[in-house]
Amino acid sequence: MFQIERMRKLQDALVTIGAGAMYVRHTTNIAWLCGFSGVFDEEQAHAMLVPATGDVAWLHTDSRYSTALEREANGTPIQVDAEVKRFAAWAHDQAEKQGLLGSAPLAIEDGIRLAEYRTLQDAFGSAETLMETDGLIVGLRAVKNAHEVRLMEATQAVTDAAFQHIVGFMRPGMTEREVQLELDWFMLQHGADGLAFPTIVASGPNGASPHAVVSERRLQPGDSVVMDFGARWQGYCSDMTRTVFVGAPVGSIADAWAALRRANETVEAELKPGMTGKEAHELALSVLEEAGFGGLMGHGLGHGVGLDIHEEPTLSPRNDKPLVPGNVVTVEPGIYIPDAFGMRLEDFGVITEDGFRPFTQSTHEMVVI
DSSP, rough: HHHHHHHHHHOOOOOOTSEEEEOOHHHHHHHHHHHHOOOOSSSSSOOOESSSSSSOOOOOOOOOHHHHHHHHTTSSEEEEOOOOOOHHHHHHHHHHHHHHHSSOOEETTTOOHHHHHHHHHHHHSSSEEEOOOOHHHHHHHSSOOOHHHHHHHHHHHHHHHHHHHHHHHHOOOHHHHHHHHHHHHHHTTTSSSSSSSSOEEEEGGGGGGOOOOOOBBBBOTTTTEEEOEEEEEEEEEEHHHHEEEEEEEHHHHHHOOOOHHHHHHHHHHHTTTTOOOHHHHHHHHHHHTTTTOTTOOOOOEEOOOOSSSEEEEEESOOOOOOOTOOOHHHHHHHHEETTTTTEBBBBBEOOSSSSSESSSOOOOOBBBO
């Protein structure tokens, strides 16, 4: 069972740092620990207490979720409690009941709100009983198992199919909004439980903004059109970007596309365990600079993907940690020239023992509509 495997990983980490248990409040971290699908939403309506040793963990929720969670928890090491009580008071009482008080501090997540931290201090008596952690569970989530990889491959298959569909649908004169709605509808109609994030469709000069907001601008001859989109299935995300062209590009746009493709494929060929996120980012920049497009990518090269669309590890100047097998990352170099055009080419896939295996199967060839 995934619950046991993940709980043991967290317990090993808790023993290493000297904590007696961990109080978990981030819903995605709880969803990962539980391994349940189709139960949690984005509301931070749950708390979990995981002891450093033992075979049981406790999940506090409310009546809106309790029936579904009790059904999912049947036969797992997770016990569900829907008692009407503040999370901090529940955590203290459960820790006391299980004999976890006094022997070792309670680990807490670094993302807990200050107000909740104060209630924990009040419930447990002093700050000394609480141990702050830094990305503890997020770090464990960064290494995916075979099951998680299969789920993301399946999610990406829906996304690849959406791209194949949309390039046959797009026509000059359509608005960005029309393209976005068709992409979203296709993914939802072909197996996606939801969208991984709001779809980006950015044409012409709008493409120079990496996170452009979809507008009513109409596709025009000479445009490059950036489409960044992803599905969500069984809780897991996909993420891809493709840039297509309204008419065959010429001049600087054609040169930029050739450089962008080379940057993407150079990095993907070199990605492997031991390379750092910073090294991958700098490799992409060096390819773009050599082609005459230096200084035109202001964002990191990539990021982790999983239950959240942005996870660890990142491929960016801020990450000097070596990549390891099981990391799932995006590779998305971009070129952005304000008031002119933008483009990005993004795949995502898994770091293997000897390289990088993309989940994305859509072509890198130039697509002209």
